Amino acid sequence: MKLLFVSPPFGEKGQMSKGLPIAPPVLEYMTGLTYRVRPDIEVELVDANKEQFNPDTIETDLIGFTVLTPQSPWVYEMSDKLRARGKKVILGGMHVTVMPDEAKVHADAIIIGEAEKIWKDLLDDFDHKRLKPVYNGGFPDLIDLPRPVTGLWKTKYVYGYFQTSRGCPFKCTFCSVHKFFGGRVRMRPINEVVEEIAASRWRLFWGIDDNIWGVNVGRSIELYKEMSKNIRGKWWFGAGDLTSVQHPRSDELLKYARMAGLTAVLVGWESNNMASLEEYKAVGKQGRGRRDAIKKIRDYGIEVMLFIMVGGRQDTKEDFDGILKLCDDLKVSAHPVMTTPFPGTELYDMYRPYLIKGLEWDSFDGNHAVFEHPTMTPDEREDAIVKLRADIFPVPKILQRMFQVSWKGFPMSHITSWMIQYPQGRAFREFARERERKKCNN
Ligand code: B12
Secondary structure (H helix, E strand, O other): OEEEEEEOOOOOOOHHHOOOOEOOHHHHHHHHHHHHHOOOOEEEEEEOOOOOOOOOOOOOOEEEEEOOHHHHHHHHHHHHHHHHOOOEEEEEOHHHHHOHHHHHOOOOEEEEEOOOOOHHHHHHHHHOOOOOOEEEEEOOOOOOOOOOOOOOOOOOOOEEEEOOEEOOOOOOOOOOHHHHOOOOOEEOOHHHHHHHHHHOOOOEEEEOOOOOOOOOHHHHHHHHHHHHHHOOOOEEEEEEOOHHHHOOOHHHHHHHHHHOOEEEEEEEEEOOOHHHHHHOOOOOOOOOOHHHHHHHHHHOOOEEEEEEEEOOOOOOHHHHHHHHHHHHHHOOEEEEEEOOOOOOOHHHHHHHHHEOOOOOHHHOOOOOOOEOOOOOOHHHHHHHHHHHHHHHOOHHHHHHHHOOOOHHHOOHHHHHHHHHHHHHHHHHHHHHHHHHHHHHHO
């Protein structure tokens, strides 16, 4: 039997992500899981950000899509066309889990939650023509997980991934993770993670844990020690909080993180406006000295980039400029996204009365204004974020930031700094041009 997994386009029909250097983690992982439970199945992968996907020419009998919220309209359109040709479609992922009733209309079967416990049953049911409409995967223990399969790509990537835990100890109102992965953070055995990374053909990785060190500082130090002993010539970046950098063992944490190959950490600054930070229930994870924490990370030879939301209902016009000033003051780059209340989050319930009517889920991509704001129109907010992004990423600023990182991290942290910043700037410029083109056409 043949099975096709599809990674749907991100953003403006994939325009912003053609050059995305990260191999889609879900597809590598689901291939590994499939080979583990049904070695007789032949898997094919398509990344629709980089390859044409034409539902009229697909010959595979079973097609699986992974679905984030902004991707769902594209996926539903493709799966309706495939099903009209008699193909069977399975949908899984974050959006399907929070919107099962919507998703199941477009699929022969959906998976709610994680796939490990039910994937074999589903594939066996497909063979016996008795697919059920809904499979509930629950929260499996992360022991003896299959390894991602890395050799099936038709397109080129720079980064693979690894995952050491699922879930997040924080309960931010805008985030889907704590609901999706359950209240308890689950961790993989350290030796399994280390063996997997050592055996992988990738040299560069995104550590996709929601928090690479904030779950348990002691465990992170142990993990990094084992990585530094057993893995050579591999580097990675990941997302982390600033409170851990103020932990009594933070010097050890940063030292071993660097020795384990960590080159950059993407920090959830979340908001530059205190009222928003409170609305997002994200004050606790910053710690008090969040500016000093950034300097400390860089002193250990690790680059820092901030994730910041802006355009929330508590934010003002000045907050857009405030982010630029923050970046210039700290000589740090930021990835500003429009505050987006994703379905299934607390923020979605809070913002529900203000959601702009008639928008599809593809507007929920961090680039568009999807709710009414007390003082700014949607157009004003979208223009402001486009301008902010343009102001953050000129090449001289990128270079200046690179050299804030201590020489302890040379050259990989400096190269990573460039590799994270430069393509973002290019993608944001592409988005701005597309927005201009659309405005002119209207
Ligand atoms: C990697 C990643 C990305 C990468 C994807 C890289 C790529 N080439 O695919 C990039 C950087 C592109 C990305 C972008 C975005 N992301 Co993102 N990303 C992640 C991250 C860190 C890991 C996801 C992952 O790959 N996990 C690994 C796989 C193995 O695990 P999994 O996805 O949980 O899959 C399991 C189940 O879901 C299920 N499953 C999933 N798919 C399928 C499919 C089938 C057929 C089956 C059977 C089962 C199944 O089985 C799997 C095994 O149990 C998550 C955080 C997280 N912890 O999930 C956020 C996350 C998924 N991202 C999120 C968001 C919001 C975004 C953005 C919209 C951000 C933004 N505002 O700009 C953009 C989307 C781009 C756009 N503009 O449209 C949200 C999703 C919210 C939502 N409701 O959809 C998350 C959860 C982050 C968060 N904290 O809220 N992201």
